[in-house]
Amino acid sequence: MADKQISLPAKLINGGIAGLIGVTCVFPIDLAKTRLQNQQNGHRMYTSMSDCLIKTIRSEGYFGMYRGAAVNLTLVTPEKAIKLAANDFFRHHLAKDGKKLTLIKEMLAGCGAGTCQVIVTTPMEMLKIQLQDAGRIAAQKKLMAAQAQLNPSTGAGAAESVVETRTTAMQITRDLLRSKGIAGLYKGLGATLLRDVPFSIVYFPLFANLNKLGQTTPDVKAPFYVSFLAGCLAGSTAAVAVNPCDVIKTRLQSLQRGVNEDTYSGIIDCARKIWRNEGPTAFLKGAYCRALVIAPLFGIAQVVYFIGIAEYFLDMLPMRRD
Numbered sequence: 001m002a003d004k005q006i007s008l009p010a011k012l013i014n015g016g017i018a019g020l021i022g023v024t025c026v027f028p029i030d031l032a033k034t035r036l037q038n039q040q041n042g043h044r045m046y047t048s049m050s051d052c053l054i055k056t057i058r059s060e061g062y063f064g065m066y067r068g069a070a071v072n073l074t075l076v077t078p079e080k081a082i083k084l085a086a087n088d089f090f091r092h093h094l095a096k097d098g099k100k101l102t103l104i105k106e107m108l109a110g111c112g113a114g115t116c117q118v119i120v121t122t123p124m125e126m127l128k129i130q131l132q133d134a135g136r137i138a139a140q141k142k143l144m145a146a147q148a149q150l151n152p153s154t155g156a157g158a159a160e161s162v163v164e165t166r167t168t169a170m171q172i173t174r175d176l177l178r179s180k181g182i183a184g185l186y187k188g189l190g191a192t193l194l195r196d197v198p199f200s201i202v203y204f205p206l207f208a209n210l211n212k213l214g215q216t217t218p219d220v221k222a223p224f225y226v227s228f229l230a231g232c233l234a235g236s237t238a239a240v241a242v243n244p245c246d247v248i249k250t251r252l253q254s255l256q257r258g259v260n261e262d263t264y265s266g267i268i269d270c271a272r273k274i275w276r277n278e279g280p281t282a283f284l285k286g287a288y289c290r291a292l293v294i295a296p297l298f299g300i301a302q303v304v305y306f307i308g309i310a311e312y313f314l315d316m317l318p319m320r321r322d
Helices: 008-038 047-060 062-066 069-094 103-150 169-186 187-212 224-241 245-255 267-278 278-286 289-305 309-321
Strands: none
Touching: 008 047, 008 062, 008 069, 008 103, 008 245, 008 289, 047 062, 047 103, 047 289, 069 103, 069 187, 103 169, 103 187, 103 245, 187 245, 187 267, 187 289, 224 245, 224 278, 224 289, 245 267, 245 278, 245 289, 267 278
């Protein structure tokens, strides 16, 4: 049976549903990834993902693991929808006379999808990172203040002055727009492109070829579990491949710094300082967290997208009007 052509509205809705489900399932791991990537040598608060999550629950409660989730849940729908629909759009227009796409064209389609998605991804990541990392910075300041309290030479009242002021995404957005205009929300745009374009170049061709392994004939969809596994494998592979770019992007987009942490003027400056001060292994910080986030996120996304949940409900609309 030939595949039914999925309409653009259905593609957008499917992408959104997939993103919402995926983010809800893996957001705590994403928070751990951000905190692990942002901590620099000298003042390490966490030793691993599990250590980060345990300390987060102890200091901020269970819902502390979901700081910044509202931003993701709001913006992941257009982000995932644009990414998946744009890839289909470019694949369709790069295909000639229904012929199979070459690997180069599959990579070009992925490149186009990655470029389109940063319109939403950059401000989403910008806001999410501030909220996710706030707990780490507050915990570090409290620890430093407690140590200062024990040291007579620094005074005994330092610990009392450390009070975490919780900000919201709307407050951060207003402050950025007031001080820097729309460009403030797009800080780290170059680094986001540097991460998302190569990710899509690796992910989409790899997923398409892995998914084909489950097709009995070219005209029949692969079983849903094949799409899920293909999405997981392709997603985790692409995530680890571009993790160095993700570390740079996370550092550049962080507005607040911990005690004695480096600041950066751009992508090259950031990469140079990380290499010099923390070593090459620092570019792999949070890599396994990112793989654990991306694998189920894109596995779920591809299952929802290829099942076409939205298409079913959109097809029901004319019947309801009758």
